[in-house]
Amino acid sequence: MAKNTGLIKFTGKLGNLSARETQYGNIISTPGGFNGDRIRTEERYEATRQLGTEFGRCSKIASQLYSTLTFYLQTLPHPHMYGYIQSLITNIKGCDANSPKGERSFGIGLQTEQGRKMLHHFSFNPKRNLQSVMMQQYDVGLETGKLVLPGFNIQKISFPKSARKLGLQLVLLRLDTETPICRMETSTLFLISPNDENTTIRLEACVPEGKGVLIALLYFGFCSETNGEVYFLKHPKNVLEVVGFL
Structure with a gap:
């Protein structure tokens, strides 16, 4: 397989060559592969x-x-x-x-x-984790489905210009690795504005029933709110991270 860097490009078949457009450019290959x-x-x-x-x-x-x-x-x-x-x-x-x-x-x-x-502490955003964006300690109770952020200081958070609020949510997954089936329960979304005072944030979600590993994640996402509707930004500082499992 090769990438076409010349002036003449094509898609489809030409003789024994096949070409297709991809996100990496015009790719040319010959028939082959395993039987x-x-x-x-x-x-x-x-x-x-x-x-x-x-x-x-x-x-x-x-x-x-x-x-x-x-x-x-x-x-x-x-x-x-x-x-x-x-x-x-x-x-x-x-x-x-x-x-x-x-x-x-x-x-x-x-x-x-x-x-x-x-x-442990796996972040679904490979370039950010909770420590880098939040700089906040938290306590997780997996058996009870609770997460507490004591004395949350919003002044430490660097807001993007397009964001008006920060949303925090506890996500609990019950992952049966044999089936596999994944069940999810979430806490109420907690919204906080840049000018809000320090407060202790308590997030609570029902523990998903069933068998398998129980995984707790904390979502940290910037958003805006219009007429009661919350719109999350797709932003490099948004984080979804594993905060505990058993």
Whole structure:
């Protein structure tokens, strides 16, 4: 596969060449690739089949997280969010050193110290985390579905010119990694303006029922409000971060 940098560009087929327009430019390739039947049956491709099985399971989990969190993710700046989430799930799966290849799982990987470190304080905005935008301590009670930000100082927050308010929301996920199914509950959205006084913020959400890992996230997003309707900006300082799990 090659990128066409010349003056003559085309799309479709020309002889044994195929070309298409992508975000990276005009790409030219020749026919090829693996034979599907050989990959499914030949012993030499056993490792490929094993990796494919694991990748498929990770993709289903990533899809659940992506679809469940779409409202928040669309306000973050990352252009390839699904791939970013898929990478997290795959890397945690790789921490499963006890299962044979082809059977390694995200759920077992998350039980390891290394896997837990990857998820702990994971920010869905790779260029910002809560510490960098909020500089505020918080206390999380996963069993009760509560998060407290004591003495929240809005003066420490740098507001974008287009934002009139900051929205804070606790998001609780119950992720069954075997099904996989993801259930979500959220707190009431807490809105604060740049001139508001320091206050203790308490966010509370129902704990999702079911089995699987319980993940708590805090959403920090800049927004405006018109006639009671809240409109979130897609801004580089918006953050959705894992603040606890069990």
